[in-house]
Amino acid sequence: MAFGQSCPATVPVQGAPVAAPVFPADNWWNTDISAAPVDASSASYISFIGATRALHPDFGGEESPGSTNIYGFPYAVVDGSQPKQTVTFDYDDESDGNGVAFYPIPAQAISQVHWVEGGAPGNVDQRGSSDRHLLMIDCTNRHLYELYNVYYNASQNRWYAGSGAFFDLNTNGRRPEGWTSADASGLAIFPGLVRYDEAANAAVPEITHALRVTLRASNGHVYPASHSAGSTSGALPMGARLRLKTNVGGADPALRTTDPISRKIFRAMQKYGLIMVDNGSDLYISGTFDVRWNNGTLNPAFATLKASDFEVIQLGWKPTVVTAALSAVSASPNPVTGGQAATGTVTLTSAAPSGGAQIALSSASSAFSVPASVTVAQGASSATFPIATAASDTTASGTLSATYAGITRTSTVTVNAAPLSLAIGDASVTEGASGTVAMTFTVSLTRASTAAVSYNIATANGTATAGSDYAARSLAGETIAAGQTSRTFTVTVNGDAEREPSETFTVNLSGATGATLADGQATGTIVSDDARVMSSPLPARPGTGNAAQSSPSSVGAVQQPVSASTNACLLRGGALRCVQQLQSRWLQAWNRLRTLLTP
Numbered sequence: 001m002a003f004g005q006s007c008p009a010t011v012p013v014q015g016a017p018v019a020a021p022v023f024p025a026d027n028w029w030n031t032d033i034s035a036a037p038v039d040a041s042s043a044s045y046i047s048f049i050g051a052t053r054a055l056h057p058d059f060g061g062e063e064s065p066g067s068t069n070i071y072g073f074p075y076a077v078v079d080g081s082q083p084k085q086t087v088t089f090d091y092d093d094e095s096d097g098n099g100v101a102f103y104p105i106p107a108q109a110i111s112q113v114h115w116v117e118g119g120a121p122g123n124v125d126q127r128g129s130s131d132r133h134l135l136m137i138d139c140t141n142r143h144l145y146e147l148y149n150v151y152y153n154a155s156q157n158r159w160y161a162g163s164g165a166f167f168d169l170n171t172n173g174r175r176p177e178g179w180t181s182a183d184a185s186g187l188a189i190f191p192g193l194v195r196y197d198e199a200a201n202a203a204v205p206e207i208t209h210a211l212r213v214t215l216r217a218s219n220g221h222v223y224p225a226s227h228s229a230g231s232t233s234g235a236l237p238m239g240a241r242l243r244l245k246t247n248v249g250g251a252d253p254a255l256r257t258t259d260p261i262s263r264k265i266f267r268a269m270q271k272y273g274l275i276m277v278d279n280g281s282d283l284y285i286s287g288t289f290d291v292r293w294n295n296g297t298l299n300p301a302f303a304t305l306k307a308s309d310f311e312v313i314q315l316g317w318k319p320t321v322v323t324a325a326l327s328a329v330s331a332s333p334n335p336v337t338g339g340q341a342a343t344g345t346v347t348l349t350s351a352a353p354s355g356g357a358q359i360a361l362s363s364a365s366s367a368f369s370v371p372a373s374v375t376v377a378q379g380a381s382s383a384t385f386p387i388a389t390a391a392s393d394t395t396a397s398g399t400l401s402a403t404y405a406g407i408t409r410t411s412t413v414t415v416n417a418a419p420l421s422l423a424i425g426d427a428s429v430t431e432g433a434s435g436t437v438a439m440t441f442t443v444s445l446t447r448a449s450t451a452a453v454s455y456n457i458a459t460a461n462g463t464a465t466a467g468s469d470y471a472a473r474s475l476a477g478e479t480i481a482a483g484q485t486s487r488t489f490t491v492t493v494n495g496d497a498e499r500e501p502s503e504t505f506t507v508n509l510s511g512a513t514g515a516t517l518a519d520g521q522a523t524g525t526i527v528s529d530d531a532r533v534m535s536s537p538l539p540a541r542p543g544t545g546n547a548a549q550s551s552p553s554s555v556g557a558v559q560q561p562v563s564a565s566t567n568a569c570l571l572r573g574g575a576l577r578c579v580q581q582l583q584s585r586w587l588q589a590w591n592r593l594r595t596l597l598t599p
Helices: 042-049 260-271 295-303 547-572 575-597
Strands: 056-060 075-078 085-089 101-103 134-138 143-148 151-153 158-161 163-168 211-215 241-244 274-279 284-289 310-312 326-332 342-348 357-363 373-376 382-389 396-404 407-416 421-424 427-430 436-445 453-461 474-480 486-494 503-513 516-519 521-527
Touching: 042 310, 056 295, 085 163, 101 143, 101 163, 143 158, 211 260, 241 260, 260 295, 326 396, 326 407, 342 357, 342 373, 342 396, 373 382, 421 453, 421 503, 427 436, 436 453, 436 474, 436 521, 474 486, 486 503, 503 516
Parallel strands: 056 284, 075 134, 085 158, 211 274, 421 516, 427 521
Antiparallel strands: 085 101, 134 143, 143 163, 151 158, 211 284, 241 274, 241 310, 326 342, 342 382, 357 373, 357 396, 396 407, 421 436, 436 486, 453 474, 453 503, 503 521
């Protein structure tokens, strides 16, 4: 993927940050040249440039605060919905999209400043005095569009340009041999620019691409360039690479400045180099237009580097391409227990190429299965994949195969017999008010066995009691027949109308033969369906504590007979007799109250 970002919140926008690398990591712009060989004519080429010629940053902000004229390349970020415009080209036979609506040019570029190189709007014709590049990045599709020498003719409602080029940033497509682009070399411009969002961002440890440089003359072209724009003897060809030395006179030239931004740029020159892309001022390093650049710091820092601090690497150099080959395939754990998962790994001899490496997989055993393929990601040297196994009572081995680029590697995977285990599940029934009801438990195997599995089984009291709540039962030598996976065990539960909560007992397995006990105890629950048992006590008997005062009023319907009998008792005389009689009445009322309150 070229971009590691989504589109900006508002588009089109000028100069929004773009994540690196712009092209794929193995593109020529992103190639590490620190170990590339020096060209045999390097000293001669440096002499042609001029050993004392100093570097200059060809980028910055506005010429003066608020001015139209600017330094560096502006660029526009658009999305996939940006309308395409037709452009009429001078070099139409080497330009993409000639004669059709192809370029996503923002309307702002027509009349607003700072969208076109140089700073003036597109409707100002400066083609005779400026290169007038217009760069556009489609952040939705990761496409780059570049135009050279543009002008918008308002009376004709038409864009004109010297040449134009399209680049798919997801690929390493090179221009057809002999074709130009918006740059004389046929290369893209944007990926070689020094961008403020990477050079000045402390969170970005290094600039990871080559930089664009111009020289006053050129002589033909070499890879990766596709186009020539001069034939000056002794000059470098388009596409040539210069590399800043790491040691000049016993010191690192990148440390001649204390400016951290300039140092980061110089480090990129040592690792990724400069690519000669156009005829122009000697050793001018291209960058973006950004008002945050400080040329008061950049100019003196760049001036510390001279042409003699550079060397020319071998013309047309390409890194040696190491073709990744399949090294091995393995599984872990191995052996693996049937029914459990394992992880497979494929390993390459080197990093996978652009687009990744798809490895075909296969299994020669029914004991395990693998996906049809696994992909090793670009730049990685290994990948993992799942291995599924089947539970079995026998151990089996089979061949795991992986194939890539005509090479097949194999590994033997052993799937051990899965342990056979026995378990009993819980059960429950509703008690019933009378008679009996059966409670059925199921004893199960994890899988069918080729031989009978035997065990002992017996009930044991819990809160439920054998005899009154259920019928105790025990069996020795119960078996699950070969080829079967379960057997039931029934316990008789006694029904009654006694008010009581739900009760439990247990059923225990023991003495298993032919299998291990995974869960040897089950709980049987006798669910009570009796009338609800009160969870809180009835009021205290009359005459004790506070209940003696509150009970008469809570009796309700039984209060009146007790009160009436009190007067009759007193008229007949005898206080003790009256109290005894009253107490008896209270007890009768209390019993009625219990009857009313009991469900």
